[in-house]
Amino acid sequence: MLIDWFTVAAQALNFIILVALLKHFLYRPILAALDAREQKIAAELADAAHQKTAAIEQRELFQQKNGLFDQQRKELFEQALQAANAERLRLFAEARSAAESFQTSYRATLLNDAQNLNQAISQQTHQAVFAIVRQVLADLASANFEDQLIQMFANRLQALDNTAKASLLAAINSVDALVVRSAFTLTAEQCTVIQQALESCLATPAAIRFETAPELISGIELVANGWKIAWSIADYIASLEQSVGGLLIETNQATAANSNAA
């Protein structure tokens, strides 16, 4: 008999015991380990996915911030450039204005100096010419300079043309007295000479008031209601001043041009 029923029962029991033992010692722990590992891997994958998402978000944020930063930097750079340009222009304008004002004041100073010099030269020239003429006249003709001057003035009065005479007459009528100004005090003879010369010229008596005016510089003039006849060294001096003044102006302009070029 191939089948031994005791062995069958024993083997069935053995098998059931083996099932129970293996379930306890093999399947359960192995499956638990597998599950634990699967869960761990799933958790790690989820974590990795989460980290990836976070990294992508961070990257996007970074890129956004970077873009913003670039834009801000560009704007700030533009602003700085504009401010620097504005400051440069302002400083240029300021410097130009300062230079111009300095140039103006320098030119005014120069002009002032020239005028002062001119005046001093003119003054000294008057006096020098006056002294020279007086000396020359005294030496050559034994003539008094003032007398000669009065004489010449008288001659000029007498040589007046009719139009001038008419004007002078009209002036005399409108004022009380004619005014004769001279650089030096006239003697009685000299006053008489002038009186006679005027009366003979106008063929009418005229009241004359004599005044001394040192600024005329060896000169004499007759003034009546806007009408005037005069002779003075000052006239000659004036032409001399004009020529000397022209020379001075030319010199100033040359100096200014040189300073600008510098």
Next chain:
Amino acid sequence: MHLSPDQVIFWQSGFVKLNATIVYTWAIMVLLVVGAKLITGKLSHDLQRSRWQNLLEIILLAIVKQIESVGLSEPRTYLSFLGTLFLFVVTAALLTILPSYEPPTGSLSTTVALALCVMVAVPLFGVAGQGWRGYLKSYLEPTLIMLPFNIISEISRTLALAVRLFGNMMSGTMILAILLAITPFIFPVVMTVLGLLTGMVQAYIFSILAAVYIAAALSIDQEKKHH
């Protein structure tokens, strides 16, 4: 010369006896349980693990996949039973490489016991899966007339299971014994290799058939669920 290890009796007291089948079965049980205990004693739940643990995981996952491929939707429920069937039969076949060892599966008593276990387990799983009514109803499918045929089929397939495994294992051992007597050198080695292969295939067939029977017992329920 004996056909079955049942005939090798170490100790007997009336009806109770201790034969080679039972002793070798205990040996296999000890081997399996101690091996499992040793490996699972220091299980790693991390990614790093021992080679033995890896081997066990591969075997178990392969069994689970096979059970799943038969059509059982919750393979872990049946893993203890089907996995133990497979491991026991495989170990019994593998140990044939040891001299003077006789596989307990070469005993018709063992294969009958295993087939009876399957015969009991199938309705148990069927009842657990779809209830008494649902399971008993499956005997009336497709019609009432089929009831005796279904019962016959149940018994005959159990018998077929037992005899198929017994025949294959026993024949392997027998051929080996005969060849050892005739040509003691090369042929027994070749036949041992062939016997190992046959043992593996039989273990697979036995477990898969058991899984298929369980799946069949549950199929009505699963079909209803699918519909």
